[in-house]
Amino acid sequence: MRRDIFQAVADPTRRAIMVLIAFQAMTPNAIAENFNTTRQAVSKHLRILTECELVKQEQKGREIYYSLEVEKMKEIDMWIEQFRASWETRFNQLDTILSKIKKTRNE
Amino acid sequence: MRRDIFQAVADPTRRAIMVLIAFQAMTPNAIAENFNTTRQAVSKHLRILTECELVKQEQKGREIYYSLEVEKMKEIDMWIEQFRASWETRFNQLDTILSKIKKTRNE
DNA sequence: TATACACGCAACCAATCGGTTTCACAAATT
DNA sequence: AATTTGTGAAACCGATTGGTTGCGTGTATA
Numbered sequence A, B: 001m002r003r004d005i006f007q008a009v010a011d012p013t014r015r016a017i018m019v020l021i022a023f024q025a026m027t028p029n030a031i032a033e034n035f036n037t038t039r040q041a042v043s044k045h046l047r048i049l050t051e052c053e054l055v056k057q058e059q060k061g062r063e064i065y066y067s068l069e070v071e072k073m074k075e076i077d078m079w080i081e082q083f084r085a086s087w088e089t090r091f092n093q094l095d096t097i098l099s100k101i102k103k104t105r106n107e
Numbered sequence C: 001t002a003t004a005c006a007c008g009c010a011a012c013c014a015a016t017c018g019g020t021t022t023c024a025c026a027a028a029t030t
Numbered sequence D: 001a002a003t004t005t006g007t008g009a010a011a012c013c014g015a016t017t018g019g020t021t022g023c024g025t026g027t028a029t030a
Helices: A005-010 A012-020 A028-032 A039-051 A070-106 B005-010 B012-020 B028-032 B039-051 B070-106
Strands: A055-060 A063-068 B055-060 B063-068
Touching (some): A005 A012, A005 A070, A005 B005, A028 A039, A039 A063, A070 B070, B005 B012, B028 B039, B028 B063
Antiparallel strands (some): A055 A063
16 A cells, blocks of 8 residues: 555556646546546545545535645655756756857857 | 656656666666665666666666666656646635735734 | 435456566676 | 676566456435
8 A cells, every 4th residue: 555646646547637637626427437447446546646645525415526736746846856956957068068069160 | 568757756766766876877786785675676677767768878898877867857847837837826825815814813 | 215326445356566586698807 | 718797688476556346325316
């Protein structure tokens, strides 16, 4: 029972669900209509997403509305953050190299 | 044989390897010394990372140096990007609510 | 009250995963 | 030339995964 955000996001169906409920809460049945799987399969995905707090539930009568907990996504963003500086630096280095080449050509 | 960036990043050992070789290229043996697994296990992780182009190899004699392909990380960043606007908006909404509460208290 | 609906949960299943062990091969060292 | 070293690849194994089917429960509707 691994409840890790990265593991949760690894599945393409779960990513699609996340996008789907990002801007409007939806019931499991409504979500399932968008995929070629059963409601139970979607329900399982929702359970995983709920357990790692990427999704929140809201009961309304006999229906349960699921919506994305966008804040939680920051945790992924934070992990990538440590590399962002690196790839921006690389760009700068490339710029430096390119301008040096240009300079050499013009000499 | 699923070669998906998100699936590659899902494994904690692979994430650790990525951090390890982000700033300096390393051989499989050297990488393996940092974990409680065999070189072969690390080698398997490196294969997966290589296949989805998160890592590049450089042969030097009988040694192979692996290093992170930081540029590829942007693909994950791009997926998160679609939610970033949303969570920033939420913050703004929260700010608005908080300042309203503050205002009410002061009245 | 009986029926239909929305849902979660448990049992089961084939496929995949992360790991180990064993092997083969090429490059360095003796 | 023989040995050691660094490596990838294949065979195998138990655990996990994503999926299905069948069930029980609570809420709406007839």
